[in-house]
Amino acid sequence: MRLNSSSLLALKIALEGAAEAGAETELLDVRALDLPMYSPDTDAESAPAAARRIAEAVYAAPGLIWASPHYHGTVSGSFKNALDWLQLLARREPPFLTDKVIGLISTAGGVQGLQTINTMEYVVRALRAWAVPLVVPIPQAWQAFDESDRPRDQVIETQLRTLGTEVARVAQRMTLRDISDPAAECEKAAARAANARVGGRK
Numbered sequence: 549m550r551l552n553s554s555s556l557l558a559l560k561i562a563l564e565g566a567a568e569a570g571a572e573t574e575l576l577d578v579r580a581l582d583l584p585m586y587s588p589d590t591d592a593e594s595a596p597a598a599a600r601r602i603a604e605a606v607y608a609a610p611g612l613i614w615a616s617p618h619y620h621g622t623v624s625g626s627f628k629n630a631l632d633w634l635q636l637l638a639r640r641e642p643p644f645l646t647d648k649v650i651g652l653i654s655t656a657g658g659v660q661g662l663q664t665i666n667t668m669e670y671v672v673r674a675l676r677a678w679a680v681p682l683v684v685p686i687p688q689a690w691q692a693f694d695e696s697d698r699p700r701d702q703v704i705e706t707q708l709r710t711l712g713t714e715v716a717r718v719a720q721r722m723t724l725r726d727i728s729d730p731a732a733e734c735e736k737a738a739a740r741a742a743n744a745r746v747g748g749r750k
């Protein structure tokens with residue numbers, strides 16, 4: 549919800565990576581959407597326009613990238629509220645986020661952002677989606693971005709872009725449900741992993 553949110557800056561860079569991998573991307577910013585608090589008394593017909601918009605965009609997307617600040621050891625309330633609105637997808641076919649591919653980013657003031665990523669992973673499983681193995685917890689986010697809104701650390705830039713690329717790549721494979729050349733796919737994946745290691749990923 550913060551103006552000049554570092555989570556939002558990180559998300560934009562990951563989306564650039566997804567676009568470079570050929571994905572059509574859409575940014576959903578909870579601050580701009582101004583979502584009201586979720587109420588279980590609301591159904592798909594009576595839900596506010598912003599909530600319907602987020603639910604429909606999520607339903608249409610084969611892949612998602614989530615970014616939340618680390619608040620008191622977990623995701624922020626506004627991020628969780630946006631997830632709660634996905635209850636509108638409970639009775640869709642397929643329900644919730646079945647087989648969607650999710651990339652996870654957190655930003656923390658300190659160095660414990662992985663807790664937020666772990667919280668997000670519980671939600672990924674509850675909503676029947678799949679998280680890609682690479683996750684990007686950004687520590688000390690107050691100093692992570694420069695005046696041009698780019699990461700000061702090239703490793704973070706590489707990891708965010710790689711996350712976007714991974715979500716696009718795996719989402720495409722989940723939608724195709726078919727690998728025509730398994731050997732070539734394995735070689736490409738190994739090259740990508742080697743490049744990511746050169747960029748600083750363990």
Ligand SMILES: Cc1cc2nc3c(=O)[nH]c(=O)nc-3n(C[C@H](O)[C@H](O)[C@H](O)COP(=O)(O)O)c2cc1C
Nearest residue numbers: 550553554555617618619620621655656657658689
């Ligand atoms: C209500 C609140 C709780 C926070 N709790 C923590 C925390 O437990 N640990 C931590 O490292 N940083 C904490 N922070 C700092 C945020 O994680 C940090 O500022 C983050 O980068 C904010 O992301 P944003 O720029 O997208 O708002 C907290 C900040 C707020 C406003």
